[in-house]
Amino acid sequence: MCLAPGLVAFSTVNIVARAFFALGDTKTPMKISIVCFTVNLVCRPCWSCRCGRATWHCKHHHSVFNAGLLFYALRKKLGKLEMESLRATFLPLAVAGILAGLVAWSGWCHGKIILATRPSH
Secondary structure (H helix, E strand, C coil): CCCHHHHHHHHHHHHHHHHHHHHHHHHHHHHHHHHHHHHHHHHHHHHHHHHHHCCCCCCCCHHHHHHHHHHHHHHHHCCCCCCHHHHHHHHHHHHHHHEEEHHHHHHHHHHHHHHHHHCCC
16 A cells, blocks of 8 residues: 555666666666665664564665665766756646546545445355
8 A cells, every 4th residue: 555655766766777777887776776785684673673564664765765875876977967857847747646646546445435335246
């Protein structure tokens, strides 16, 4: 149920890692991935004791941390990422994404109601 933030971060990791691959650099994404994996191993016992849902929390934090480090390394490598053109499209895309999520959620809730009221055979 709470996979969306982790999926966005995971997708971002794949896209930014491909930017490094396009530049001919395969070592930086691997090094960052090893660092994030190590942080994940160290933090997993802390999260599991605190909330019981360690698997989701660790994967989500791992992906967000990984994406952040990859963006930092890419910015350091290229100097400037020139993402100003993306700012104009971000708000309309965010609104459309939220609306699509609400439509999907209402359809899911409506489907549960229909299935709950349907007589079983």
